[in-house]
Amino acid sequence: MSTSPGAPDPALQGYLDSASTEPLHPAARQALLAALDRGFADPRRLHGRARDARLLLDNARAVVAECLDARPDEVAFTASGTDAVHRGLLGLARAGNPGGVVHSAVEHSSVLHALAWRDSPAHRQVGVDRAGRVDVAALEAAAREPGTAVVALQSANHEVGTVQPVDEAELPAGVPLFVDAAASAGRLPLPRRWSVLAASAHKWGGPAGVGVLVVRRGTRWTTPFPGDDGLDDPGFPNVPAALAAAAALQAVLAEREEVAARQHRLVDRVRAAVSSLPDVEVVGDPVARLPHLVTFSCLYVAGDELVAALDRRGYGVASGSACTASTLEPSHVLAAMGALTHGNVRVSLRRDSTEEEVDALCAALADCLAEIRAGSGL
Amino acid sequence: MSTDGAGRPVLELDCADLPCPRPVIELARALPGVAVGEVVAVLARDPAARYDVPAWCRMREQEYVGEDRSATGVPRYLVRRSS
Numbered sequence: 001m002s003t004s005p006g007a008p009d010p011a012l013q014g015y016l017d018s019a020s021t022e023p024l025h026p027a028a029r030q031a032l033l034a035a036l037d038r039g040f041a042d043p044r045r046l047h048g049r050a051r052d053a054r055l056l057l058d059n060a061r062a063v064v065a066e067c068l069d070a071r072p073d074e075v076a077f078t079a080s081g082t083d084a085v086h087r088g089l090l091g092l093a094r095a096g097n098p099g100g101v102v103h104s105a106v107e108h109s110s111v112l113h114a115l116a117w118r119d120s121p122a123h124r125q126v127g128v129d130r131a132g133r134v135d136v137a138a139l140e141a142a143a144r145e146p147g148t149a150v151v152a153l154q155s156a157n158h159e160v161g162t163v164q165p166v167d168e169a170e171l172p173a174g175v176p177l178f179v180d181a182a183a184s185a186g187r188l189p190l191p192r193r194w195s196v197l198a199a200s201a202h203k204w205g206g207p208a209g210v211g212v213l214v215v216r217r218g219t220r221w222t223t224p225f226p227g228d229d230g231l232d233d234p235g236f237p238n239v240p241a242a243l244a245a246a247a248a249l250q251a252v253l254a255e256r257e258e259v260a261a262r263q264h265r266l267v268d269r270v271r272a273a274v275s276s277l278p279d280v281e282v283v284g285d286p287v288a289r290l291p292h293l294v295t296f297s298c299l300y301v302a303g304d305e306l307v308a309a310l311d312r313r314g315y316g317v318a319s320g321s322a323c324t325a326s327t328l329e330p331s332h333v334l335a336a337m338g339a340l341t342h343g344n345v346r347v348s349l350r351r352d353s354t355e356e357e358v359d360a361l362c363a364a365l366a367d368c369l370a371e372i373r374a375g376s377g378l
Numbered sequence: 379m380s381t382d383g384a385g386r387p388v389l390e391l392d393c394a395d396l397p398c399p400r401p402v403i404e405l406a407r408a409l410p411g412v413a414v415g416e417v418v419a420v421l422a423r424d425p426a427a428r429y430d431v432p433a434w435c436r437m438r439e440q441e442y443v444g445e446d447r448s449a450t451g452v453p454r455y456l457v458r459r460s461s
Contacts (some may be wrong), residue, residue: 279437281437297433299399299402299434299437300399300402300403300406301399302397302398302399321398321426322398322424322425322426323397323398328425329425330398330425330426330429330430334429335428335429338429338432338433338436339429339433340429340430340433340434340437341398341426341429341430341433342398342399342402342426342430343399376403
C-alpha cells in the first residue's frame with residue numbers, strides 16, 4: 001500500500017476542491033477493483049460467495065473501527081455521509097425524546113436539515129466568533145438547560161477549516177455528544193469524547209456513497225428510520241466500496257503527518273499571497289484549522305464570476321457565495337462569522353498538490369480579480 | 379450637504395433588484411459623496427446584502443447603523459460615514 005503521495009497526477013493538476021471530494025486514493029482504487037469481483041454477493045446469506053462478501057465487509061469494518069479508535073460492533077456503513085449524520089443525530093434525538101438539540105451555527109447543512117425535519121422549540125443554536133469557533137461557554141450553558149437532549153458539534157468546519165474545541169466543552173452527564181467529523185476524518189486526530197460520530201469516505205479519498213456511523217457502546221441510540229433497532233448497515237451493503245473506503249482511510253492515516261504538514265505549509269503560503277491582494281479577506285482560524293483548506297472573500301466581486309474565471313484558467317475551486325448556491329442564499333457559515341459572503345472562494349488541496357500549483361493559482365487569482373474589478377469600474 | 383441630526387439618510391440607493399455584490403459596490407461609490415456623519419441607505423432584496431453591508435462597514439471602518447424597511451417594504455441597510 002502506498003504511503004507516499006509520489007509524483008503528482010498531471011490529470012488532477014488544478015483540481016483544488018478536495019474538501020468537496022478528494023480524488024480516489026490509489027489504495028482505494030486497488031481494493032475496489034479487487035472487491036468488485038469478489039464481494040458482489042449478499043453478505044447476509046450462508047453460501048460460499050456470501051461468506052466471501054461477509055469476510056470483506058467484516059474486514060472493512062474492522063479496519064475503519066481501528067482507524068477511528070472504535071470497536072467493530074460500534075461501526076455501521078451508510079449510504080452517504082449525509083445519511084450517517086441523519087441517522088446518527090436523529091437516532092440520539094429520538095432516544096432522548098422529546099428534548100432539543102444544542103448545536104453551533106456553523107454545522108453542515110445535513111445537521112441543520114435533520115434538526116428542521118425534527119423541529120423542536122428546545123433546539124438551541126450557539127454562535128461563533130469571527131474565526132468560526134463556537135462559543136464554548138454558551139454551548140455548555142445551553143447544554144445544561146433542562147430541555148436539552150443532545151449536543152451536536154462538528155470536529156472542524158467544512159467551509160472555513162476552523163477546528164472546533166470539541167474536547168474543551170464540559171457537557172452534563174446524560175447529554176450525548178454527536179460529532180460530525182466529515183471535514184477532518186483522516187486529516188486530523190479525532191476528538192476524544194463523543195457518543196456518536198459521522199464521517200464520509202469520499203472526503204478522505206474513498207469512493208462516494210459510503211458514510212460511516214459510529215455509535216459508542218452504552219449510548220442510548222435507536223435507528224430513526226424504518227428497520228431494526230440495532231446498528232446494522234441499512235439496506236444492501238456496498239461491500240466493494242466499503243472495503244475501498246477502509247483501504248483509503250488506512251492509507252491516508254499512514255501518510256497523514258507528512259501530508260498534513262506539507263498541506264499546512266502550502267495553505268500558509270496561499271494565505272500570505274492572498275492577503276496581500278487588495279480588498280481580500282482570508283476567513284477562518286489561521287492556526288487551529290484543517291491542514292488542506294483555505295477560504296477567502298474578495299470585495300466587489302461575484303463568487304460565480306470568480307469561480308468561472310478561475311475555471312477558464314484551469315482551476316477548480318468552491319464558493320460559499322449565494323450566486324453559486326442552489327438556494328441563492330449566502331453561506332450560513334460565512335454569515336454567522338460576520339464574514340463577507342460575496343466573492344468567496346474555498347481552495348482545498350489534494351494530497352499531492354505542489355508549491356508550483358498553489359503559486360500558479362495565486363497568480364491566476366490576482367489576474368482574475370483585476371480583470372473582474374476593472375469590469376465593474378472599481 | 380448638511381448632516382441630518384436625526385440619523386435619517388441623506389441619500390437612498392435603490393439596489394432593490396440588483397444581485398450581490400452590486401449593492402455593496404454602489405455603497406462604496408456613493409459614500410465618499412456624503413459628509414462624515416451623514417447616513418446613506420441601501421435598498422436591497424438580495425439576502426446577501428444583510429451580511430455584506432455590515433461586513434463592508436467593518437472592513438472599511440464605517441458605521442453600520444442597522445436595517446429597516448423602505449416605504450415600499452424593501453429591506454434597507456443604513457450606513458453612517460465615519461471617516
